[in-house]
Amino acid sequence: MQPAELPDAAISAVERETGLSKDTLRMWERRYGFPSPLRDANGERLYPAEQVHKLRLISRLLDRGLRPRQLVGEALEQLIARAEAAEAKSAESAPVLESALFETTLRLLRAYDETGLRVHLSAALQRLGLQRFVIEFVAPMNRWVGDAWSRGQIAISQEHLYTEQMEHQLRQGLGAVYPGTHRPSVMLTTLPGEEHQLGLLMAHACLAVEGVRCVSLGIQTPAWDIAEAARQHGADVVGLSFSEALRPKHALEMLQDLRARLPASVEIWAGGALWARTRRQIGAVRFISRLDQLPAIIAEYREHRAHDTRAEAG
Amino acid sequence: MQPAELPDAAISAVERETGLSKDTLRMWERRYGFPSPLRDANGERLYPAEQVHKLRLISRLLDRGLRPRQLVGEALEQLIARAEAAEAKSAESAPVLESALFETTLRLLRAYDETGLRVHLSAALQRLGLQRFVIEFVAPMNRWVGDAWSRGQIAISQEHLYTEQMEHQLRQGLGAVYPGTHRPSVMLTTLPGEEHQLGLLMAHACLAVEGVRCVSLGIQTPAWDIAEAARQHGADVVGLSFSEALRPKHALEMLQDLRARLPASVEIWAGGALWARTRRQIGAVRFISRLDQLPAIIAEYREHRAHDTRAEAG
């Protein structure tokens, strides 16, 4: 029961929506016959909502290693089946959690129950503590919500509501942590094109509970500005968050560029779901695919740094 | 004092770095003869770091209202002179804010003093209360910071830091307000293309202190999803925030589209700095250019609504 039909989207909107470049969209159309957009009076492409949805699904599956040739030819049902198979596979390796937390979150989300969500998430945060909340609840819940959306089980607006509430809750949690003063001094942000703030906040939380001195610049800071800010602020580490929405190759290029702009004494820590699936990595950048690795990494840094400082002093 | 020699950049890297699209870069080269990149063995453009730097400067001056035609023809020295002239000119017209609140914020921002900012803003929030904090401090401060950035007085990274801290503080303030239960029931979000979350949070705060029942979907919700969510949630009002970054025509089109999708019983309140300068407005949408108008609008709604309810009951 749809109140109205979604408007057809221009190619630039589809690029934003799916993360597939305009060039790629045109090339698929040329090679595989899909997508097959309508044309407006001016001969420009207009993508029906249905095709945009299918493209998003394809884009997600590409990140799991499947090839375009197979995917673009398949019907929507086959794609959904593939998505479910991929999910089942990744669910095996995921830690099994008390399902009550997840199920309740889902139920409240479906009902658009903002107050209920707030109470529920806040209670979970208080019960688990900030660190366990992030690692054991938020991280798997994010994956679950993303999958549920791509299978059409929840609406975009409900995914938005989830993100908004979770962000709110993480900020509440962060507000209760006394600002850290210990080294390393970490500057947090994301590179241009990475819009997901939740990943950044999760990292921030995990660092804050270790007493690390953090400065967050929010999302989408250009490499030049990161370098300049790190220099002026005297940061020891630049921490960056990467969601699966970003193309690995693109992300690696930006990282290498940033690496060249920063002095060698400043470390780069690149975290986020993107690195769980990406093989190729570059030197002089620390890749962190799971947040629970952070405490060990911080401890290691502190040990090294203490050593360095002694050496410098001596 | 660069840490390393920066290599010539490919066109995709220049796009990221400057924010100018590939098409635009190629078009400028065709039309104005600048930039004039080298070519690699394969005939692809390679931009020397020097030209990339100049492009960055041009991109910044464009944001101040200067036109490409003039800028791309000029030498680097002329561009810098222009930047300084633009800065001097806007410094004259800038309102002089003698308040200690503003000056302290600026000073802490310049020092990248995250902890100091947090303490300072939190104190301001506690002293003024959420409503006055938003209307008397955040709103003018936003304008000031935007101006300071476009004049080159603060770096992008410092504007990012400001936004991040203010957002954090507003969320802290919102977290302390007991969830509203009174009508109207407002669903808050922004339309696609509008990325600024701060405006939305400011509106959220002003509504929350009036005891209004709010649900925020965060930013960039497509019109169809807003309509669907409003229907399922039974919202009385859809509240949207528009920054000056959006093109008025585009914004009005999207608003009209949304208006057509929502039942007439659901009001649309469109707020934000965009409407202070835009004449053209459309019927059946309430435009709110300043946040201090909100209490009166809510009171008016409640009176009307009470009337309607009585009429329905009788």
Next chain:
DNA sequence: GGGGTTGTTTTGTCCTAGACAAATATTGTC
């Protein structure tokens, strides 16, 4: 002089279609 309408220039984005290198799959060989 301010405010609105009209015409002109500027400017960004989209189009087609060809080319090629990097990434990935497949085959052949030990």
Next chain:
DNA sequence: GACAATATTTGTCTAGGACAAAACAACCCC
């Protein structure tokens, strides 16, 4: 089964043409 050589797939670049939206300029009217 491991490794090298070859074939296919795939994304991104190139060139120039077209056009509509935005910005600017000129004009008229109050």
